[in-house]
Amino acid sequence: MSLALIPLLLLAGGAQGGPHTGTDPEAAPAEAQQDAAPSGEILVTARRREERVQEVPLAISVLTGESLAESGAFNVSRIQQSQPALQFYSSNPRNTAINIRGLGAPFGLTNDGIEQGVGFYVDGVYIGRVGASTFDFVDVQRVEVLRGPQGTLYGKNTTAGAINITTRAPSFTPEVRYEASVGNYNFLQLKGSASAPIADDTLAVRISTSISNRRGTIYNTRTDSYLHRLDNYEVRGQLLWRAAPNLDLTLSGDFNLQNPLCCVQYYARVGATQRPLNRQYAALAAAFGYAPPSTDPFDRKTDLDASINSRQEIGGASLVANWDLGGATLTSVSAWRYWDWKPANDRDFVGLPITTVSQNPSQQKQVTQELRIASNGKNRLDYTAGIFLFHQTIDTQGSQVQGPAASRWLLNPGNVAPGAVGCATPTANACNPAVLNGLTSRNAISFDNSSFAVFGKLNWEALPKLRVQPGLRLNYDKKSGSYVATVTTGTGSTTLNSDQRGVLAPQSYSPRFSDWNVSGDVTLSYDFDRDVHGYATYARSFKSGGINLSGLPLDANNSPILAAVTVKPEKVNHYEVGLKTQFFDRRATFNLAGFWTEVKDYQATVTNGQLGVIRGYLANADKVRVRGFEFDSNIQPSDRFKLYANGAFTDAKYARFRDAPCPPELSGGASSPANCDISGQVLPGISKWAFGFGGEANAPVAEGEVYLGYDGSWRSRFSSNPSPSAYTWIDAYSLSNFRLGYRKGKVNAFAWVRNAFDKRYFELLSVQSGNTGLIVGQPGDPRTWGFTISGSF
Template sequence: MSPMLPLAILLQSTTPAPPPAPATPPETRATDGDILVTARRREESAQDVPIAISVIGGEALTQAGAFNVNRLQQLQPALQFYSSNPRNTAINIRGLGAPFGLTNDGIEQGVGFYLDGVYVGRVGASTFDFVDVERVEVLRGPQGTLYGKNTTAGAINISTRKPSFTPEFRGEVSVGNYDYLQLKASASAPIATDRLAVRLSTSLSSRKGTVLNVRTGDDLHRLENYSVRGQLLWKASDALELQLTGDFNLQNPKCCVQFYARVGATQRPLNRQYAALAAAFGYTPPSFDPFDRVTDLDAELNSRQEIGGASLTANWDVGPATLTSVTAWRYWDWLPANDRDFIGLSITTVSQNPSQQKQVSQELRIASNGSNTLDYTAGIFLFHQTIDTQGSQVQGAAASRYLLNPGNVAPGSSGCATATTAACNPAVLNGLTSRNTISFDNTSFAVFGKLNWQIAPGLRLNPGLRLNYDRKSGSYVAVVTNGAGSTTLSADQLGVLAPQSYAPEFSDWNVSGDVTLSYDVQPDIHLYATYARTFKSGGINLSGLPLNAANTGVDLTTQTVKPERVNHYEVGAKMQFLDRRVTLNLAGFWTDIDDYQATVNNGQLTVIRGYLANAGKVRSRGFEWDASYRPSARLRLYSSGAYTDATYVKFVNAPCPPELSGGNPALNGATPAPAGTPGLSPLVCDISGQWLPGISRWSLSFGGEVNLPARALGGAGEFYLGYDGSYRSKFSSNPSRSLYTDIDGYALSNVRAGYRDTARGLNAFAWVRNVFDKQYFELLSTQSGPTGLIVGQPGDPRTYGFTLAKSF
């Protein structure tokens, strides 16, 4: 849609440029208020790029408190970010990108995440704090003919500030409630010569948690993030530039917790649903109101991760073109601990998947240097990734009674006083352990290119082509032992945790392409239309497989999933009026995906994790706008919005929602019981026409800033008052839409008021986020079973604080 960039334009117009060095580097600005971007692998005005793109500058990110991708979604209506913990994170654009639910190592992400031109191969590794960021570009729609890794839904491109040959320093400190503290600092200077410069950046973020564990006294959902980044820039000659970058990020929070939100009726026998199970143990959650923000989880919690890497980027201007090489190595080390029964009973005492990812990539690219008639970009991309995961799940003393069927029991009793079933013997499942060893090897190769051909004055044709190869192989081995350490298991134990061993493989070539026709009606009015035919690579299932029809082993036909086939159509207009004081960018899109990769369940009542399968077809269509109005230097307003109709067009064998699950299977044409009524359950459900999960029909962001010139603290500056609002309508938080997991729409408001003195590089402001203390969920999930328990992860409450920034 638009490079409309409401916030980026806001940044340019309201933040006076500091003295030479601290200012946003000249290469990121064009004339007349335009913003230069590198979305098409060359610097050009965002308004001239026939791509749906939004840009947010680093200063605007600071003002809005958007210091990571999660916060970024409040400013970008078409962007969705979901995370029950860093490993189980999804970034979607227009509702597309990654299947909703627990992460499966063996698939690709549809939204490319790039840090200074380096593709980041795990979405979990995108959760770092933004450090010394110059700008963030969000591109919507397929971008595979421009970027090394195929990106079928869009791309997020983060650019950090480069080393400067003029000494400069930037420092920022923020404090707030919940003992919030964030420190940021960066410094840059030449090293003994005008050919070599260095830049060092660091960040620290800490905050007490917003959820209290009444059992342990721990505050959960706390922040504890550290980052450091170093860069060396060597101008070997006027034509050759090399940049060496290294970064290290450590996060050690107590997160990410989900807890009691509500209870819904399933088709399980009543004595096997949550209310009866909790009564059998005499268990009551510490609160039935999730926004009391208390829980009593009894298992260890942790989300420690290390993220880091190094890259070498070379740019060589050979006259008619620039040659670029990006060589990179990155790693991600994930050390979690979870309570996957979500309540204070010893059902699942351990559920975790520590993972170590390593990746190497090499991109070689050539881009023409500004022909008026024919521009081109072409590249070769190589990528290799390995992931090693050591999963474990351990059942506790309450597991037998909670997970196994005790037969008929008297209402309100445990039913185990005289019964002799396995459910009444804690030793049956206590200590039952599955140790999962998972490995993944992923190799990608691509040749890609795009032309920008001026057919006639103002009329351009942009065809692109991509040849792509993907090879994936892996291994999944689950060894299950009982409480005595034996691998000889009873039928009841096998029904909860079953051993598995398989080694899936997938490889495929594909050719994809796109074509864009653009026309400059006037210098400030641009129209474009795009068609893209692209593919998201197939994958392998690495979270366990369902049992076969005879229940004698795993169903090996489900080891792999086919590639997604994407047909994308888009039209757009980018317009500026009144001497560019008004910007209005519009886009309409229609995306059809065949063989959509979806998360499904296997029907085993006690299995926690699902697996991947291909749905028939999904569609995402809608329209978006970005608008900004700058009537004077004293007032800036913006509005962005997206209407997205994202639905399953055809998915006839989908997993059923909890209200249609839990009963005995309705075999041989038997009639299932009504939703929420104990009895027979359908084997699968036809959810054709239902919403895709995680996407709202309407998403909006809006706000602005007003300022008054003033003299204060011995200098000339301005007082300002700013507001940033966002809204999203109801959305589904379950792969198959459920009555119990719809999340109601909500609006959030953030305000700031402060004083800045550009000449002295000073900015001081107070801020309040979620001003009205809106109570909302980021996501809702179902407890395995299905028992009917719905657990949730509340969004942040109201926070407030003060930020002081200084640059020179």
């Protein structure tokens, strides 16, 4: 039991106050909450207290459990369609990035030593590893997407925003919920939950579970199997104990198992680089007589020859206590979580034995403790204050093994005639498969991360309708790590020649980082009318510094450059103004926000042209600037019809980055620049324009209603490489989802089709390491269709 709970249990019996009235609903009974209140009355806990969403002076979107189910958004990846300012990228669960307004996590493969910039919370518990956010939603009451820095209340690593998920709490009224879906590609998804009292009005339990299965959408001709499948299982349990009339405790536990064989990338296109022609993709493939199964990536065929696996376990337990003191509520959130990742990848992206093993099994454990106090009600002066402790360990066992095709693919065959596919001399290392065959790097990586913070926020009604809301947070970080790469040849020797060291170089270093940081914000809000609210915010925020734990770049002697061992904290200055309005008796909502964010020492994942470098390393870009505006709107003129439209314009650029890695078209040649000035160019992964829109119409039939719903999205083109490349732009695309169903009472049955027009689009594009010119892609899902029935009793 958390030490923070001991005084709560000792004193609760003698505390003054009536029935539970705490403002933090993290352990509140389910009957006190709703998926969505009447129009305009959605309640959120974005500021660690229960408030009407329209009165919260920040840019926030709310997705209810009902809307998630009907739109098919059963995980974070799928909610981005209706949230234009949200970006989600995943080349596999570990290599996942959640960004808001183009900021958050570096675009590229995960580095253990860096933290995310979008906070991810489930029932008040901070999830310290972004890969652990890929679980399926089950029994979710609502998802809040908070845009802009949230550092005062949500912590150091929320420079871009936060995602706050609230699940349904145990209920003292017995209930059962169910949902079953079937579809093409053998899709099957089952969800269920049950809640009931155990002991009158003092003890209640809730159990929830979910199973998702789907055949893969990409066919591997080499293994006669389908990749990019779904195979997920989740169970969650909660026990609510009203220990006293003014003290609630909720004990929660969850377990998630996923094995999706997912997120494969394969041939998308080829572009020219500065390498000699005989070392670019066309000549290298010709040297082996190799051709991919198809040069049209939307044939959805590949021939990857290495093992593919994306198995992960996610789980943990938490204890949340809310103690009503009358004028304030004291909340304790204690949690332990773990994440166990067992991957296998084909990181050469072709059906040749170049890199036969590339994997980084990883285990993370974290312990968190938050203790805060918040005033109750809405007073002239409200406050929230607290402390937060976080400890995380990560242990990763990386391995990379080169195969018999590696020598010819990766090494220089010498000067040969243009278009020739052979070697200048038979003795060239490139013509000797044994030089690199079996070359192995085994990487032992460890990371220890401790953090402590104290924080506070005031909400002062300085004048009628005018509120001043300052906040401050003091944070301390201490990080240490170890990276040891042991390289052996195919014969087991640790003695390497220059070509072997140029592909896989042994490294050993132990980085350290510690720092104090102060962040804060101040918001002025004004109530122009009951349903018209304006606000202006300035925030000074930061993201903790990091340490490179994916190997360091090498110098001319193939030795690691130790100066690159750490990266500086990001320092953020953020300005935002917003207007939140409702009209037509709250049947229509229109919210508008404009923002300007500048990030100094922006943490970027960068790559270089070294042969065997699959993973990038971390570096600081001098300055990044993101500015834009967003709107959220919906209207329900009658009970028979409703519409929504959300949009975002985001201008995200490197304001100053003079020593960035060059894009592939400028790399690989003897005269290629060592680095490039990409100042003024766009950040990866962010569209300048993005929209989400849709609606629903219904008509009464047989004591129920028939309805037709639509959800659509459109986003403009975006760059899929940290340094913008002509070869890695992803074209603009739109997606359309339809549903046709019947509701009666608590039963809802509907047919659905997603990506109805079978749009061909990429989720991301990547560059094959070594600048061969091969561009690989991960296509989005094709058209899917199916049927869902859900209900409760």
